[in-house]
Amino acid sequence: MTKPAPGAAVVTGAAGGLGRAVAAALHADGWPVLLTDVDAEAVATAAGPFGGWSRPLDVRDEAACAAVAAEAAGRHGLGLWVNNAGILVTGPAWEHDAATRRRVIEVNALGAMNGTLAALAVMRPQGHGHVLNVVSLAGLVAAPGETVYAASKHALVAFSIGIQADLRLAGHRDVHVSCLCPDGIWTPMLHDKLDEPAAAASFTGTLLSPERVARRAARLARRPRAVVSVPRWRGAQVRLFDALPGAALRLTPLILAAGRAGQRRQRRRGRDPR
Ligand SMILES: NC(=O)c1ccc[n+]([C@@H]2O[C@H](COP(=O)([O-])OP(=O)(O)OC[C@H]3O[C@@H](n4cnc5c(N)ncnc54)[C@H](O)[C@@H]3O)[C@@H](O)[C@H]2O)c1
Secondary structure, X not given: OOOOOOOEEEEOXXXXXXXXXHHHHHHHOOOXXXXXXXXXXXXXXXXXXXXXXXXXXXXXXXXXXXXXXXXXXXXXXXXXXXXXXXXXXXXXXXXXXXXXXXXXXXXXXXXXXXXXXXHHHHHHHHOOEEEXXXXXXXXXXXXOOOHHHHHHHHHHHHHHHHHHHHHHXXXXXXXXXXXXXXXXXXXXXXXXXXXXXXXXXXXXXXXXXXXXXXXXXXXXXXXOOOEEEEOHHHHHHHHHHHHOHHHHHXXXXXXXXXXXXXXXXXXXXXXXXX
């Protein structure tokens, strides 16, 4: 569809949801795509229509991330690494046990750092490449009911923007790190959250289809940018709340009421938001 991609693309958490949609959009754009996921069987099945290249990968395993990066580099060169794998736990943090809090941080923040550093170990010496980190609007603003998740995503934004600056300071002009911050997406991550008041923050805006977000990801892969929100106006809105935390706190009951209305709307609509 577009010019041939400079190397392969690796997508983590690609067995379903947004990851599989991103793999499909990149495949359609001409990238050889290596789909990875902690669920080996599901990712092997998912990879079928997109070239059939898959590997089991738990992003918490630093050495395994490095091995996947080396495999992709050996086969096509590594052009793009998409840190998409993520988990969501809802409810007040005091209701989670320590293992749950640790798992969210390990997958969403440390896992994405493992992926980024594995990719950069290849991209820095080769002099080009792009790490695309799938964050969330919860990486830009506090999300009541999703606080540990939001903390993990804030960590990823800080890491991504900071490491991009470090790359420039080290003279790497053609190695890029981008953050993609979507609103709620109708994927398995939210399919069981329609009756959960603590998950209302995910339904306060426009519930997106994975295909729409994946198209934006493929465009971002062609043209890296530090932080991109989907939709753009929601990024501006949550950044305003972030800048005015006192006002945001006062508005929280109203915002969450809008989220509960979004959950009811989606229940009426059924499983397809388009
Ligand atoms: N769904 C949303 O509303 C939404 C909104 C904004 C951002 N996001 C982000 O988009 C990304 C994709 O989420 P999704 O909505 O497709 O969720 P999903 O639950 O549908 O898919 C997540 C995938 O990650 C995999 N995974 C989980 N732990 C893993 C690990 N340790 N190593 C490797 N793979 C692992 C799962 O097996 C699954 O295939 C996540 O980073 C999520 O935080 C989602």
